[in-house]
Amino acid sequence: MCGILGLLAHDPSLDVAPEIVEGLSLLQHRGQDAAGVVTCGPKGRFFQVKANGMVRDIFDAASVSKLIGGMGIGHVRYPTAGSFNNAEAQPFYVNSPYGICFAHNGNLINTESLLEFMDEEAHRHINTASDSELLLNIFAYNLQLTGKFRINEEDIFTALGAMVKQVKGAYACVAMLAGFGLIAFRDPNGIRPVGVATRPSGSGKDWIIASESIVADANGFTDWDDVKPGEAIIITRNRVTRRQIAEPSTFAPDIFEYVYFARPDSVMDGISVYRSRMAMGDALAEKVKQVLQEKNLTIDVVIPVPDTSRVAALNLAQKLGAPYREGFIKNRYVGRTFIMPGQQMRKKNVRRKLNAMALEFADKHVLIVDDSIVRGTTSKEIIQMAKDVGAKKVYVASCAPPIRYPNVYGIDMPSRKELVAHSKDEEAIAESIGADLVIFQTLPDLVESVRQWNPKISEFDCSVFTGKYVTGGVDEAYLEHLESLRADNVRGKLHLSTLLVQGKGDGEAVGKGGANGATYQEKSTVSSPTNRKDDNVGLHNSFQT
Numbered sequence: 001m002c003g004i005l006g007l008l009a010h011d012p013s014l015d016v017a018p019e020i021v022e023g024l025s026l027l028q029h030r031g032q033d034a035a036g037v038v039t040c041g042p043k044g045r046f047f048q049v050k051a052n053g054m055v056r057d058i059f060d061a062a063s064v065s066k067l068i069g070g071m072g073i074g075h076v077r078y079p080t081a082g083s084f085n086n087a088e089a090q091p092f093y094v095n096s097p098y099g100i101c102f103a104h105n106g107n108l109i110n111t112e113s114l115l116e117f118m119d120e121e122a123h124r125h126i127n128t129a130s131d132s133e134l135l136l137n138i139f140a141y142n143l144q145l146t147g148k149f150r151i152n153e154e155d156i157f158t159a160l161g162a163m164v165k166q167v168k169g170a171y172a173c174v175a176m177l178a179g180f181g182l183i184a185f186r187d188p189n190g191i192r193p194v195g196v197a198t199r200p201s202g203s204g205k206d207w208i209i210a211s212e213s214i215v216a217d218a219n220g221f222t223d224w225d226d227v228k229p230g231e232a233i234i235i236t237r238n239r240v241t242r243r244q245i246a247e248p249s250t251f252a253p254d255i256f257e258y259v260y261f262a263r264p265d266s267v268m269d270g271i272s273v274y275r276s277r278m279a280m281g282d283a284l285a286e287k288v289k290q291v292l293q294e295k296n297l298t299i300d301v302v303i304p305v306p307d308t309s310r311v312a313a314l315n316l317a318q319k320l321g322a323p324y325r326e327g328f329i330k331n332r333y334v335g336r337t338f339i340m341p342g343q344q345m346r347k348k349n350v351r352r353k354l355n356a357m358a359l360e361f362a363d364k365h366v367l368i369v370d371d372s373i374v375r376g377t378t379s380k381e382i383i384q385m386a387k388d389v390g391a392k393k394v395y396v397a398s399c400a401p402p403i404r405y406p407n408v409y410g411i412d413m414p415s416r417k418e419l420v421a422h423s424k425d426e427e428a429i430a431e432s433i434g435a436d437l438v439i440f441q442t443l444p445d446l447v448e449s450v451r452q453w454n455p456k457i458s459e460f461d462c463s464v465f466t467g468k469y470v471t472g473g474v475d476e477a478y479l480e481h482l483e484s485l486r487a488d489n490v491r492g493k494l495h496l497s498t499l500l501v502q503g504k505g506d507g508e509a510v511g512k513g514g515a516n517g518a519t520y521q522e523k524s525t526v527s528s529p530t531n532r533k534d535d536n537v538g539l540h541n542s543f544q545t
């Protein structure tokens, strides 16, 4: 899951980079592998800083000061295609037919046929294994087909409409056209989130595009509006234009955003993540009550697994009338473990991140609550930790049902074999993670916990629980192919070979700029989609000076 962001200041003389960097740090939980920002300054020039690492490590005062311009986009990356090499850090850039920068959250499922198309028909070179670079080039190719020296909004909608017909999968995107403006768009099923908001600025408005509403709130933007499934919004300094670029399809936002990915203080598609997590705790409490009664068991204490499960665990404890205790203390300097690459790293970091306090576990029957059990990395470690400090019995309750199928839409769960619940019943799962009992939320209860806050959404993407993929095009052959490319054991090798090809893993051989060896690059835009006087005049003025 990545985070995307775009910002257009009404006043072109302002620099938006500091706010973009600040905004990316609020999206850090969506991707910890790489981050990048590109701004567009005078004469339509792009300025870029991107690298592997966390936002705070990549951006310092010196690198941010080089990001000039009143419009820009940013990205935090959690790879789901290609490798975690910094050549695949986003935003991506193409210089033809116009200067375009692009950031993507999601994952395409027809990359093989798109690559063939790029090679045989579009004759565009794709330099990485990133599906996002591919998506950008499909968009650029379709823009090129307009055959125009200078383009307008109609041309962009036409190109996006053609692109949507070619690509399959999940994509929430932000694009920036040099000297023109920003574009936000979302796949026809609205699997990945993205929205827009505004704030007054002089005689006009500043616009923000972001994966989550928290970024808008924190920067004083209001009137958050989710991009609709299959919709594109083009924002220039003169006007904002919205259009459906895809035929209406099933709106099916990914339910895992509410379970784990999003920040609790975000509102997505009209649903407060916080409220949905509280409701997950309430519903799970009923199930736990029932199971404990059936098995004639009691619990002394409810303990959350920091961070994500806290909200649900508190409600669950209240409903059960059991004490809620923070028995695991989290090292605040260690990031999310699930989105780290490689099982070794994830395992090591659970221990680095969480510590069990004996005084909350010793001689007790504890109910540990987590939002989800995916590979079982976290639960295995913390159950052992709880036992090591004297817990008598360790029961685990999960706000999500068993995860038995891969995610193909932007969450890095490509391999069935890695999922602890794959082909296992609840007893076997408990045994495998070392729990005395494991209790899962039912799927209808999970869906209702989220859907009740916006009954207009009739469906959610629940493919990791059901194996049903809303876009179609995901069959056994595809899943096997994905596994062969991205399972943990294959990926280690892939990363190594990428490093060998690239020398030492430095993506762009351009002057170094930021902290952490971030690459800094100034891109002079030769071609700009519009610099005719009658189009987007506000921007042109700044562009032509």
Ligand SMILES: O=P(O)(O)OC[C@H]1O[C@H](OP(=O)(O)OP(=O)(O)O)[C@H](O)[C@@H]1O
Residues within 6 Å of the ligand: 260, 305, 306, 307, 308, 309, 335, 336, 337, 338, 339, 370, 371, 372, 373, 374, 375, 376, 377, 378, 379
């Ligand atoms: O079964 P697993 O493969 O371990 O995956 C599930 C765990 O990973 C996530 O935590 P993470 O540490 O990533 O983030 P958090 O601090 O937001 O809970 C999630 O909240 C679960 O605790």
Ligand SMILES: NC(=O)CC[C@H](N)C(=O)O
Residues within 6 Å of the ligand: 001, 002, 077, 078, 079, 080, 081, 082, 088, 104, 105, 106, 107, 108, 130, 131, 132, 410, 411
């Ligand atoms: N998690 C995501 O959204 C990843 C975006 C894109 N597929 C990449 O791997 O960079």
Ligand SMILES: [Mg+2]
Residues within 6 Å of the ligand: 305, 306, 307, 308, 309, 370, 371, 378
């Ligand atoms: Mg967790």
